[in-house]
Amino acid sequence: MASLSLNGRAALLSVVLLLVGLLIWEAAIPAQKAVGELTEYERLTGGGAPKAGVPAPSQVFAKAWEELSNPFYDAGPNDKGIGIQIGYSIYRVLSGYFLAAIVAIPLGFLIGMSQVAFKALNPFIQVLRPISPLAWMPLALFIIQDSEASAIFVIFICSIWPMLINTAFGVAGVRGDWVNVARTHELGHLRTALTVILPAAAPTIVTGMRISIGIAWLVIVAAEMLVGGTGIGYYVWNEWNNLDLTSVVFSILMIGIVGMLLDAAFGTLQRAVAYVE
Amino acid sequence: MTVKSLGNPFSAKTDLRHGADCSCHSCSGNGADADTSADISTSDEMLERAVESAIVRSVFGQSDIGRRSFMGMMGGSTIAAALASVFPMDQAKAAILDNLGPPEKTDLNIGFVPITCATPIIMAQPLGFYEKYGLNAQVIKTAGWAVARDKSLSGEYDASHMLTPMPLAMTLGAGSVAEPYIMPAVENINGQAIVLGNQHMDKRDPTQWKGFTFGVPFEYSMHNFLLRYYVAEFGLDPDVDIQIRVVPPPEMVANLRAGNLDGYLSPDPFNQRAVYEGIGFIHILTKEIWEGHPCCAFAAPLSFATELPNTYGALLKSIIDATQYASNPDNRKEISAAIAPTNYLNQPVTVIEQVLTGTYADGLGEVKQVPDRIDFDPFPWHSMGVWILTQMKRWGYIENHIDYKAVAEQVYLAADCRKVMTELGYDAPDVSYKSHMIMGKSFDPETPEAYVDSFAIKKG
Numbered sequence: 001m002a003s004l005s006l007n008g009r010a011a012l013l014s015v016v017l018l019l020v021g022l023l024i025w026e027a028a029i030p031a032q033k034a035v036g037e038l039t040e041y042e043r044l045t046g047g048g049a050p051k052a053g054v055p056a057p058s059q060v061f062a063k064a065w066e067e068l069s070n071p072f073y074d075a076g077p078n079d080k081g082i083g084i085q086i087g088y089s090i091y092r093v094l095s096g097y098f099l100a101a102i103v104a105i106p107l108g109f110l111i112g113m114s115q116v117a118f119k120a121l122n123p124f125i126q127v128l129r130p131i132s133p134l135a136w137m138p139l140a141l142f143i144i145q146d147s148e149a150s151a152i153f154v155i156f157i158c159s160i161w162p163m164l165i166n167t168a169f170g171v172a173g174v175r176g177d178w179v180n181v182a183r184t185h186e187l188g189h190l191r192t193a194l195t196v197i198l199p200a201a202a203p204t205i206v207t208g209m210r211i212s213i214g215i216a217w218l219v220i221v222a223a224e225m226l227v228g229g230t231g232i233g234y235y236v237w238n239e240w241n242n243l244d245l246t247s248v249v250f251s252i253l254m255i256g257i258v259g260m261l262l263d264a265a266f267g268t269l270q271r272a273v274a275y276v277e
Numbered sequence: 278m279t280v281k282s283l284g285n286p287f288s289a290k291t292d293l294r295h296g297a298d299c300s301c302h303s304c305s306g307n308g309a310d311a312d313t314s315a316d317i318s319t320s321d322e323m324l325e326r327a328v329e330s331a332i333v334r335s336v337f338g339q340s341d342i343g344r345r346s347f348m349g350m351m352g353g354s355t356i357a358a359a360l361a362s363v364f365p366m367d368q369a370k371a372a373i374l375d376n377l378g379p380p381e382k383t384d385l386n387i388g389f390v391p392i393t394c395a396t397p398i399i400m401a402q403p404l405g406f407y408e409k410y411g412l413n414a415q416v417i418k419t420a421g422w423a424v425a426r427d428k429s430l431s432g433e434y435d436a437s438h439m440l441t442p443m444p445l446a447m448t449l450g451a452g453s454v455a456e457p458y459i460m461p462a463v464e465n466i467n468g469q470a471i472v473l474g475n476q477h478m479d480k481r482d483p484t485q486w487k488g489f490t491f492g493v494p495f496e497y498s499m500h501n502f503l504l505r506y507y508v509a510e511f512g513l514d515p516d517v518d519i520q521i522r523v524v525p526p527p528e529m530v531a532n533l534r535a536g537n538l539d540g541y542l543s544p545d546p547f548n549q550r551a552v553y554e555g556i557g558f559i560h561i562l563t564k565e566i567w568e569g570h571p572c573c574a575f576a577a578p579l580s581f582a583t584e585l586p587n588t589y590g591a592l593l594k595s596i597i598d599a600t601q602y603a604s605n606p607d608n609r610k611e612i613s614a615a616i617a618p619t620n621y622l623n624q625p626v627t628v629i630e631q632v633l634t635g636t637y638a639d640g641l642g643e644v645k646q647v648p649d650r651i652d653f654d655p656f657p658w659h660s661m662g663v664w665i666l667t668q669m670k671r672w673g674y675i676e677n678h679i680d681y682k683a684v685a686e687q688v689y690l691a692a693d694c695r696k697v698m699t700e701l702g703y704d705a706p707d708v709s710y711k712s713h714m715i716m717g718k719s720f721d722p723e724t725p726e727a728y729v730d731s732f733a734i735k736k737g
Binding site: 040041043138142145225239240 | 427625
């Protein structure tokens with residue numbers, strides 16, 4: 001054991017935990033009993049066919065293999081491969097998210113640099129921020145009259161607050177000395193903002209962006225379950241419709257993995273902009 | 278598909294005066310009319326036959342006896358050839374087949390909620406009914422009726438599967454903004470059931486249901502009105518003695534298993550699915566409450582019909598044609614297989630088949646045979662609309678005074694349906710009002726207000 005690094009030991013422990021977890025899970029699911037001749041009543045009540053229930057991990061893996069070996073099939077508007085569904089969800093998340101960034105970061109700068117702006121806008125932010133993104137959905141559907149744009153709007157409205165607040169916080173927290181130095185060098189407001197404040201506040205801003213993308217991914221699944229059509233949320237809803245828990249468990253895992261990858265991407269960005277004083 | 282009203286006009290044996298309800302000797306199928314109607318299998322052929330009949334009838338005036346003796350003397354095919362030489366029969370047929378002109382818009386989106394009530398709307402795609410009338414329609418699965426309503430209001434759907442009370446409610450502005458809606462066709466009649474959880478097998482008497490929680494799929498639904506009607510007949514006030522919750526159909530089975538619901542009145546396949554999963558049993562079918570009650574509908578905003586009349590006509594034809602096809606029990610197995618896949622209902626075929634064929638396990642250990650457990654009939658009776666409005670009034674969904682018949686006639690387009698049914702060679706009722714018998718109590722559409730007042734249990 002001593003020869004292994006810390007990371008190596010942690011990885012080994014993770015794998016052991018995973019295997020033990022899977023074994024317990026597999027053992028806890030009763031196997032389907034083999035059935036003999038069925039009466040008509042038994043046949044009609046699904047005798048012999050698998051009942052809706054929590055699947056064993058082996059079934060989930062089989063399902064995952066089946067879905068992932070052909071992720072981009074398109075069999076009409078209501079039956080698309082998991083790859084296409086996730087693609088739709090990511091497209092919606094990123095569209096809403098970047099729209100939010102375009103609004104939130106400049107606005108956050110303004111609020112962070114001006115006490116008056118902060119005090120004036122703060123009441124609005126405090127009221128709007130705790131509203132559940134899904135509560136906006138009926139209003140969005142009604143006003144925007146387009147379910148695609150409404151989903152993007154919901155992502156926009158939920159992504160905006162962490163970025164706005166973190167940007168404002170980061171900008172306001174830039175050390176006064178640095179801004180004063182910029183002033184003595186007679187830098188204009190715009191140059192001060194871009195060359196001094198932005199790099200200094202960047203780690204806080206990216207933290208806000210990282211929180212936002214996590215929330216956006218949480219919300220899109222719920223929004224798609226509500227509106228239907230396409231996306232991973234719709235996929236879950238559609239399989240739930242059929243009480244197919246194997247597919248539901250599989251899609252839960254996929255949601256988790258995609259969410260992790262999105263978070264990891266922003267984690268990398270965060271490290272890139274970090275600095276040591 | 279037998280269409281007795283469309284006898285071969287070139288045969289001396291058919292009697293063109295007699296309709297489908299005729300029980301006279303020449304119509305009752307004594308073997309003599311082998312060449313009259315058995316060879317009609319598609320609606321195009323039917324339409325052609327209707328045109329031929331009209332032309333032959335016009336040649337012979339109203340004298341069917343004269344026509345028959347003439348045909349018998351000369352032979353039908355000779356006459357057909359002779360007539361064709363002087364009369365442009367083919368052009369006449371084509372003109373009537375295309376009397377609408379080409380659809381203004383062929384790419385359509387039609388919303389549906391994945392339940393068996395939507396069968397005609399769904400199956401029209403895999404079985405090619407939209408295509409047949411020159412439409413490229415996509416049927417889009419929708420998570421619930423509120424979303425179907427909003428997507429329909431926003432124009433994302435050109436037309437949509439709805440519940441029969443919805444276009445009435447939407448036109449009145451109950452539960453949504455007021456927007457004139459039309460419902461030219463009913464989808465299904467019957468087809469619902471009251472399901473109870475297995476723990477209530479000993480509580481078959483509704484008077485024992487005090488304190489129960491029931492699920493219905495939507496506020497403005499036949500499900501809600503039928504459940505309220507049913508329990509009220511047993512002396513329970515649905516607003517006080519039981520709790521009625523709106524639960525989306527897919528969640529019903531899971532909620533029943535979790536004990537969150539004691540029962541539900543919901544669309545299939547979720548009634549049969551509860552039995553299939555061993556969670557609940559079918560207490561009664563709603564056809565036992567009201568035989569032939571309407572349930573789901575084909576609806577569109579009024580603007581769709583006025584702005585795109587040809588598209589609307591072609592779409593209505595495909596829907597009515599599909600509905601008639603679905604009403605034939607012989608086609609039900611084929612339809613079950615066509616609508617069960619992921620793209621449509623996403624359910625086991627066994628479950629769908631039990632619903633559509635009416636040979637089903639009831640969850641109490643018996644296999645029942647009820648062929649009309651669900652049936653399909655497009656005609657939107659105005660009297661059904663009036664009944665729905667009386668129940669909306671009874672339970673406080675509408676408070677102001679309304680003109681029942683005017684609203685029903687504005688929304689339920691019986692005339693459009695009748696026109697298309699006749700064009701396609703089906704028999705349509707001549708009237709749009711009739712009295713209905715609901716749990717032994719007769720409903721007269723002429724006196725809706727008195728009907729509302731006649732109930733002991735109602736709101737306000």
